[in-house]
Structure formats: structure tokens, C-alpha cells
Amino acid sequence: MNFIIPALVFAAIGLLAGVLLTVCSKVFEVKTDERIDKVNEVLPQVNCGSCGFSGCAAYAEAIVKNGVATNLCNPGGSEVAKKVAEVMGVTAMETVPKIAVVRCSGDCNARSENKFEFDGVQSCKAAKRFYNGQSACAYGCLGYGDCIRECTHDAISIVDGVAKIDRSKCGGCGLCAKACPNQLIVVHDITNRVDVLCSSQDIGKNTRTACKNGCIGCKKCEKTCPFGAITVENNLARIDYSKCKNCGKCVAGCPTHAIHRCDGIVMVEKPAAPKPAATAEAPAPKPEVKAEAAPEAKAEAKTEETK
Numbered sequence: 001m002n003f004i005i006p007a008l009v010f011a012a013i014g015l016l017a018g019v020l021l022t023v024c025s026k027v028f029e030v031k032t033d034e035r036i037d038k039v040n041e042v043l044p045q046v047n048c049g050s051c052g053f054s055g056c057a058a059y060a061e062a063i064v065k066n067g068v069a070t071n072l073c074n075p076g077g078s079e080v081a082k083k084v085a086e087v088m089g090v091t092a093m094e095t096v097p098k099i100a101v102v103r104c105s106g107d108c109n110a111r112s113e114n115k116f117e118f119d120g121v122q123s124c125k126a127a128k129r130f131y132n133g134q135s136a137c138a139y140g141c142l143g144y145g146d147c148i149r150e151c152t153h154d155a156i157s158i159v160d161g162v163a164k165i166d167r168s169k170c171g172g173c174g175l176c177a178k179a180c181p182n183q184l185i186v187v188h189d190i191t192n193r194v195d196v197l198c199s200s201q202d203i204g205k206n207t208r209t210a211c212k213n214g215c216i217g218c219k220k221c222e223k224t225c226p227f228g229a230i231t232v233e234n235n236l237a238r239i240d241y242s243k244c245k246n247c248g249k250c251v252a253g254c255p256t257h258a259i260h261r262c263d264g265i266v267m268v269e270k271p272a273a274p275k276p277a278a279t280a281e282a283p284a285p286k287p288e289v290k291a292e293a294a295p296e297a298k299a300e301a302k303t304e305e306t307k
Contacts, residue, residue, distance in 0.1 A: 035087055036064045042083040043073060046152055048173035050074040050098070050187070063088065074098040074187070075153075075171035098172025099190040100155075100165050101262055104141040105197040106211035107160035112136045128181040136210040139200040141184055147176035167262075193246045194239060198258040201234045208256070215258040221250035 040060035047055035051072035053062055062068040063084065071081040071093040078095040085092035114134040118127050124142040132138040143161040155169035156176060163176075163185070177185040184199050196215060200207045204216030217235035229243035230250050237250075237259065251259045 033064050036060050038087045039063055039084055042076075042080060042087060044075050044080065046075045046171075046173050046175075048075060048152075048175050049178075050172065050174045069093060071095045075173045077171070097190040098174075098187050099167055099262075100170050100172060100174065100176055100185050100187050101195050101197075102141065102163045102165060102185050103195065103197055103199045104139075104162055104184050105213045105258065105260070106135075106137055106140045107162045107213075109160065110213040111140070111161070111211050112209060124179075125181050137200055137202075137207070137214065139182060139184075139198075139202070140211065142182065146179045146181070147185060150175040150179040188241065191246075192239075192241045192244065193261055194244060194248065194251060195260060195262050196237045196239060196258055197260050198236065201236050203235055207235070213256060213258060215254075216256055218255060220253050220255060221259060224249050224253040 037060075040057050043056040043060060045056050049055070051059045051074070053059040056073075059068070059072065063070060070084040070088060070090065071078075073080050073084075074097075077097055078092075081095045082092040113136065115131070115136060116134050118130060118134040120126050120130060122144050124133075124144045124146040127133040127142045127144060133142045135142065141162045143158055143163070145156075145158055145163070147163050148156045148158070152173065152175065153169045153171050155166045155171070156163055157166070158164070165176075167190075172187050172190075174187045177183070177187055182199065198207075198211075198213065198215040200211070200214045202210070202214075204218065207214040207216050215235070215237050217232050217237070219232045221230050221237050222232050226247070226249065227243050227245055229240050229245070230237055231240070232238070248261055251261055
């Protein structure tokens with residue numbers, strides 16, 4: 001019988017605590033807009049941060065509370081933007097798809113021999129810490145696939161020592177760009193079809209020695225571009241996409257083929273058309289001269305007239 005009283009005391013305390021918690025939850029309740037949860041459910045939950053917020057939940061809250069644009073989710077694209085707009089009861093905003101580009105084309109066939117064999121932890125970050133990696137080019141792709149491990153779309157693979165992106169799978173989230181220690185991967189509008197696939201800032205001689213596909217800073221592209229969209233800074237060509245018209249003249253004119261059409265269209269510099277040969281003026285036609293009749297014919301004609 002001695003245990004009944006303590007049990008009743010504990011039960012009373014538990015009941016009282018439950019009542020107090022219930023009252024406090026009602027009094028101090030923080031009301032949230034149900035649209036935040038609905039928007040968050042629509043988002044792809046990649047939490048890549050490409051929208052400018054820490055994650056999908058933070059972006060959903062910013063849309064509802066602060067009226068942030070509904071088309072900032074790159075992985076979701078236009079489909080997610082339409083669903084978010086429906087939840088918010090606004091008109092869907094236009095969305096331009098994003099694409100990631102690896103600014104390096106120095107594969108095994110283009111690079112010179114490695115400086116050494118790296119046998120440490122097989123990651124790009126680890127190799128970068130050890131004399132900037134084993135490659136002769138300190139700016140190029142290290143090839144250990146840190147970007148692959150971050151990609152949520154299975155869009156990246158290592159081909160001949162360089163990361164390659166499958167444009168049909170890439171969602172433009174930018175997680176791979178954050179993982180690259182050499183900052184080779186950039187994300188921009190898919191409508192920007194021309195890119196410099198090199199990041200070396202060495203002088204032309206050193207770049208050419210390390211990789212035959214590298215930009216040597218010759219400025220031929222800068223002189224070729226009719227729109228002033230490409231300039232060479234720190235021995236590297238850079239494109240201003242606000243001016244670029246995707247004409248491809250810089251692609252065709254690059255002597256090392258460091259500039260590429262990233263949509264698969266091959267640009268070839270066409271030879272100049274041969275000038276038409278100068279044609280001599282045709283001689284003026286000579287006036288037609290009627291031959292006079294012979295004297296014997298004239299005499300016969302006169303006798304016929306007299307008859």
C-alpha cells in the first residue's frame with residue numbers, strides 16, 4: 001500500500017504538467033501561413049542554394065512572407081515555377097534554364113605528362129593541397145570526381161581525366177561548382193552557347209607547354225568579335241554574355257580551339273571566297289559594210305534598165 005500514494009502524486013504531477021503545456025501551446029502559439037508548407041512541398045528539396053537562400057524551406061518562407069520571385073529555383077525550372085505561382089495565386093514568371101559548364105578541355109590527349117603520381121586521398125580537394133595537383137596545368141581539372149559526388153542529377157562523368165556534363169540531365173543547381181576546388185565549373189543561362197573551356201592564367205608559352213587546348217591569350221578572338229563581347233584579361237579570354245550574340249566567330253577563329261560552342265554545333269572558319277577573275281571587255285561590234293557590186297554586174301544592170 002505504500003506505493004499507491006507516490007504513484008498518485010506522480011500521476012497528479014504529470015496531469016498538471018500536461019494541462020500547463022497545453023495551455024502554454026495555445027497562448028504562445030506562433031501562427032504560420034499554410035502556404036509556406038505548400039510551397040515547400042512543391043520545391044524539389046535539393047537545398048542547393050542556387051536561389052540565394054539556405055535551402056528550399058527558407059526560399060518557400062521568403063516567397064510567402066517577402067514576395068520573393070517564384071522562378072528562382074534552377075533545378076525545378078519552369079514546371080516548379082508554375083506550381084509555386086499557382087499556390088501563391090500569381091502569374092507564373094518566365095524561367096530561363098541554367099546549365100553548368102566545365103571550363104577545362106585539357107584531357108589526356110591534350111595535356112603534357114604529369115608532374116608526379118598522386119597516391120593520397122583520391123579527391124580533388126586533397127590533390128589540390130599537394131602542390132596544386134599532379135597535372136602540369138595548375139588551373140585544370142584534377143579529375144577525381146568531387147563534382148560527381150555532389151551532383152544530384154547524375155549528370156557528370158570523368159572522361160579522359162576531365163569532368164564532362166550531360167546537358168540533358170543537368171539541372172543547373174550549382175552544387176558541382178561549389179565542390180570544385182579550382183572553380184572550373186560555372187552555371188549560366190542555357191541560351192549562352194559559347195564558352196571558353198580553359199581557366200589557365202599562365203602566359204601563352206607556359207599554357208601551351210602544359211596543354212595544347214589552352215587559351216594562350218593571343219587576342220585573336222577579341223579582334224574577331226564584332227560585338228566587343230570577348231576580351232582577354234590576365235592571359236585568358238572572357239565573354240561578356242550581355243553583349244554576346246552567339247555568332248561563333250570567336251570559336252572559328254581560336255587557334256588552339258579553346259573556345260567552344262557548348263550546344264554541340266561545330267563552328268569551322270570558312271575560307272575566303274575567291275575573287276571573280278577580271279573579264280576583258282568585249283570588243284565593240286564593227287559596223288556592217290555592204291560589199292559593192294563588181295563593175296561587170298553594174299554594166300549589166302544598166303543595160304537591163306534601158307531595155
